[in-house]
Amino acid sequence: EAQVTQNPRYLITVTGKKLTVTCSQNMNHEYMSWYRQDPGLGLRQIYYSMNVEVTDKGDVPEGYKVSRKEKRNFPLILESPSPNQTSLYFCASSLSATQGSPLHFGNGTRLTVT
Amino acid sequence: GQQVMQIPQYQHVQEGEDFTTYCNSSTTLSNIQWYKQRPGGHPVFLIQLVKSGEVKKQKRLTFQFGEAKKNSSLHITATQTTDVGTYFCAGSLDSNYQLIWGAGTKLIIKP
Numbered sequence: 001e002a003q004v005t006q007n008p009r010y011l012i013t014v015t016g017k018k019l020t021v022t023c024s025q026n027m028n029h030e031y032m033s034w035y036r037q038d039p040g041l042g043l044r045q046i047y048y049s050m051n052v053e054v055t056d057k058g059d060v061p062e063g064y065k066v067s068r069k070e071k072r073n074f075p076l077i078l079e080s081p082s083p084n085q086t087s088l089y090f091c092a093s094s095l096s097a098t099q100g101s102p103l104h105f106g107n108g109t110r111l112t113v114t
Numbered sequence: 115g116q117q118v119m120q121i122p123q124y125q126h127v128q129e130g131e132d133f134t135t136y137c138n139s140s141t142t143l144s145n146i147q148w149y150k151q152r153p154g155g156h157p158v159f160l161i162q163l164v165k166s167g168e169v170k171k172q173k174r175l176t177f178q179f180g181e182a183k184k185n186s187s188l189h190i191t192a193t194q195t196t197d198v199g200t201y202f203c204a205g206s207l208d209s210n211y212q213l214i215w216g217a218g219t220k221l222i223i224k225p
Contacts, residue, residue, distance in 0.1 A: 040123070042202065042217035043157070058212070090156055097211050100145055102159035 002027045006091050006106035013081055014114055021076045021109045023091030029104070031097040032074040033058070034066065036087040037108075043090070049074055050097040081113040116141055118205050120216025128224050133190040135219035137203035144208045146179055146186045151218070152199040160188075190221075198223055 004025045013019055025032065033048040035058075045058030049068040063085055065077040074093075078085060089109045094101035120137045127133050137146065145164045149157040161170055163179035163186060170177045174197075176189045186205075190197055200220045204213040 040217065042120075043204075043215045045212065045215075048212070092157075100162055100164065102147065102162065103149075103157070103213070105156040105158070108156050 002104070004091055004093050004104050004106040006089075006109050008109060009107060010110050012112045012114065015082055016080050019078050019081060019111075021078075021089060021091075021111070023074045023076065023106060024072050025074075025093040025104070026072065027093065027095070027104065028071065029093035029095050030071070031094045031101065032068065033092045033103070034064070034074070034076050035090045035092065036060065037090060038087050046076070046089075081111075083113050085111065086113050087111060116207065116214050118143075118203060118214045118216045120203055120219055122219055123217065124220045124222060126222045126224050127193050129195060130192050133193050133197070133221050134187055135201050135203075135221075136185065136187045137205070137216045138185045139205055139214070140184075141207065142183045143205035144183075146203055146205040147213065148177060148186075148188055149202045149204065150199050151202065155199070157202060193221070193223060195223055197221055 034046040
């Protein structure tokens with residue numbers, strides 16, 4: 001089944017403890033992206049990747065890192081999480097980076113930083 | 115920066131009533147996409163509009179793209195409980211492939 005898989009679904013951690021949220025897609029998509037969703041703010045892009053080894057900052061990249069060493073995986077790394085990073089995170093992918101490619105989203109990761 | 119304003123933020127309707135959400139951009143868009151997010155779920159792609167003045171229908175859903183390609187709307191006729199969720203528009207510019215997201219409109223069906 002074609003899908004975007006994120007893990008974990010829920011994560012509670014403490015301030016400063018490094019964590020990684022994994023994202024994998026099995027559709028051979030070139031483009032991948034991370035979003036955070038907060039009430040009243042919609043979806044805000046954190047980082048995106050047009051292809052392997054190509055990553056770029058989105059609208060809210062501070063406090064996050066990403067890597068794209070393989071086409072299928074696009075992990076999100078929080079080196080030193082802080083409470084303001086408590087949010088719902090979505091990974092998404094699309095066939096290409098060209099306009100008009102619909103995004104396929106993972107099921108989300110709800111992160112709480114205390 | 116570029117923005118897409120989406121209104122209203124919430125809309126409460128009785129089942130069977132119509133629902134409309136609007137998106138307005140400060141600049142001309144190349145295309146606009148619409149997504150639906152069910153409660154507790156993830157956004158799911160509904161449709162893309164590309165042409166000026168384009169109108170597309172999916173059963174009870176009607177999507178429009180304005181003549182100036184700066185605004186778009188989603189209209190649902192005779193809402194059903196399965197329509198509950200948040201509807202997002204997302205546009206892109208000719209100069210940039212990145213999507214600019216509206217904040218979403220949450221459709222709530224009154225009991």
